[in-house]
Amino acid sequence: MLGVLLAVMASAMNAAASVLQRKADRDESSFGWRMLLDVARRPAWWAGIGSVLLGFGLQAVALAVSPVSVVQPLLISELPLTLLLASLVFRRAVAGRDWWAVLAMAVGLAVFSYCLQPSGGKPLRAPLWTWIVGLAASFVVMAALTVAGRRTKGGRRAALLGLATGVGFGTTAVLVAAVGAAGVGAMFVTWQTYAVVVIGPTSFFLLQHTLQAGELVASQPGMTLSNPLVAMAWGFTVFGEHARGGGWMAGEIVGAALIALGTLTLVRSPVLKP
Secondary structure, three states, rough: OOHHHHHHHHHHHHHHHHHHHHHHOOOOOOOOHHHHHHHOOOOHHHHHHHHHHHHHHHHHHHHOOOOHHHHHHHHHHHHHHHHHHHHHHHHOOOOOOOHHHHHHHHHHHHHHHHHHEEEEEHHHHOHHHHHHHHHHHHHHHHHHHHHHHOOOHHHHHHHHHHHHHHHHHHHHHHHHHHHHHHHHHHHHOOOOHHHHHHHHHHHHHHHHHHHHHHOOOOOOOHHHHHHHHHHHHHHOOOOOOOOOOOHHHHHHHHHHOOOOOHHHOOOOOOHHOO
């Protein structure tokens, strides 16, 4: 239960970060360190940075006390929370259709998580070769999406960079889960700690460019959904986590369908087009 609460709180911080940094980044058109230097002069950007750090801390603790396949799906709640926060920051009214979508996602997440109930999983017992293959695959996907994003413009660029960012943060989460399993005492002798130092800032760098590339309606869905999907893939295939099967799978499908329905509705919301 503690991991669930912390994951939801992390989602709220991530949503706040997306909105605040989008507010700071939306007038930028450059791609590179110059853009970071420009937005660093804006208070909203620093408020977003604080939210990112707090969200990361909450997520790290959640991953230390709960399986990655429990924590990461709950981060999907970042999308409806982003919509609600964007409506306040950019002063846009939330339509009745959007409220129904938020409700559908909330119910869907509750049903999906309750029916799935992942358990087990030993990040530190995973063979080294599976880590190498998984990390290599993540970097290749991130690089391909980033290159494709840079070659286009507007909503397509934001969507591709959002997917790359989500893959990066999902991979960061599984590394953090391994660090948490090692414990504070072994943190600095665990190689995953140093991998986090590499892929974490890389993902953050991509986030900045994702937010300045286009509207939240384009970037947020892929960024929000790819993160838990990548982490769950790691949890079930590499860490050895197990989910409930049998009749529970019907509830998992219903929950996933409600999440998908809510997501498809929210991505068309004018609130996410500031």
